[in-house]
Amino acid sequence: MNAIPPAALTAERLDRISPSQTIAISAKARAMKADGRDVISLSAGEPDFETPRNIKDAAIRAIENGETRYTDVSGTRKLREAVARKFKRDHGIDYKPEEIVVSTGGKQVIFNAMVATLDKGDEVIIPAPCWVSYPDIVSLADGTPVIVEAGPNQGFKITPEQLEAAITPKTKWLMLNNPCNPTGAAYTREELKALTDVLMRHPNVWVFTDDIYEKLVFGGFTFATVVEVEPGLKDRTVTMNGCSKAYAMTGWRLGFAGVPLPLAKAMDKLQSQSTSNTSSITQAAAVEALDGPQDTVEEMRRAFERRRDMVVRLLNECPGLHCNTPEGAFYVFPSVQGCLGKTTAGGRKLATDEDFVMALLEEGGVATVHGSAFLFPGYMRISYAEGDEVLREACARIKRFCADLK
Incomplete structure (x- = not known):
């Protein structure tokens, strides 16, 4: 044969x-x-x-306590409440546990959001330099990446004028990575406000903000996220974060996001037919990471x-x-x-x-x-x-x- x-x-x-x-x-x-x-x-x-000792110990306790079963697809209630507290504590954003989605790494959060929302021809604005996976995930989801170059003369950050020029009737998302992989560039509150002012004029454009490096800023820099700067965008913003970088938990594979409820349900539906929940042990460790000592x-x-x-x-x-x-x-x-x-x-x-x-x-x-x-x-x-x-x-x-x- x-x-x-x-x-x-x-x-x-x-x-x-x-x-x-x-x-x-x-x-x-x-x-x-x-x-x-x-x-x-x-x-x-x-x-x-x-990975910090207290987080490892929480995982060990979870194993010994028999927390080794399936959980809700979008994460345990305990973890989603911890994530909601994190967003409120760090940025003053109110998310209900039902608006929190937990996935197997931040990459899956991005994948779920794009696959759940993009149809053929929909455009996603991606500032470049950009993380290698963004354009490919958009393409895999039938979308069209629209690359906007931001060079060293502008600190590797796009300007509001560039954003305005890139938006078309087909634009579905702006994908923002702050601080950025690969450049380490981070948008100040004022720079973010200039971008969100543009977005407020375009009610059909959603924002995906990848804040996975938010705890790693230097020289007295103060981090801010999109919805914190412009609360009017909350109903069309996915605020993604995770445990991998700040807590040295890359191999634990856990990302999370605050998501408007209709999209959270769609992402949950998609994840239910792919990986289902992320590891129950990792979820227990993540609760300790978010709620435990931060030293x-x-x-x-x-x-x-x-x-x-x-x-x-x-x-x-x-x-x-x-x-x-x-x-x-x-x-x-x-x-x-x-x-x-x-x-x-x-x-x-x-x-x-x-x-x-x-x-x-x-x-x-x-x-x-x-x-x-x-x-x-x-x-x-x-x-x-x-x-x-x-x-x-x-x-x-x-x-x-x-x-x-x-």
Whole structure:
């Protein structure tokens, strides 16, 4: 019996997306390490800290107490109440537990919202540089990504004029990441207000705000979220957050969002036919993360701020690189344009940012991600979610690599 050719087996929608390039580079770095290569990986968006002890203990208690059954699809009542308290405590936003959706990571919240709302031809405005998954999720949901570029001259943040110009009768969503992956750029309250003023003039445009890095802001920056700045947008805003970054819980897989009730019901319906509830043990741990002591969050934030300052300084000493100082997250996004057109010590011609990061990995032993993966060529993303000594060594390798270019 003849096998079905792969092209005939897979659905057309898969042709619209690519595998995550951040995951691909991390996998390549791991494979090189497994082969005995000396590689420092700064490609993954994952804190290097352990999950705090009180959160681990809460998970252990949940197991011992038999909290190992299915829960409501959108999360336990206890967790949804904890999330509602978090939004009220941090931002003064009132959500009912029924307006809270808990999913298996923030990515699933985005996926559910887009699949539940987009029809063919609907447009989603996405500022770039942007996280690699946003455009692909929109495309998979039959929507059309509308990319609006925000360069370093404007702090990697879109302007109200750009937003106004991008809105059409087909616009369904603005997708905002604040602070941003990959740039670390964060919108001030005033900058957000300028954007929300535009949105208030367009009642058919919804807002998806990905605030997953909100606790990681530096230099006295004060974070604000969309509905906090403009309460009039609450009925058409999804406010997404989670436990992965602030609480070092990436592998626990839990994201949550405050969602207008009709859309919350639609997302619950969709999730009921995909993953159903996220892990009951993770949910119990998340209650402790949100309601328990927050001192470890501040300890991690201070460590990331110190690392940011060190990495920006060291990268700006590298020939051909230029690095802005970001307001938040744990990434820097230096320009590599001063290195393009040159040749490495190993004889490789660097025509693109992808050429640069692949040569840096294979010849310099440092894994980063090229800016093109984030729809912004000529740059690279470096995660400084590593120990200080590791980061110093990585920056020294990058400096040697750049200095050896001809």
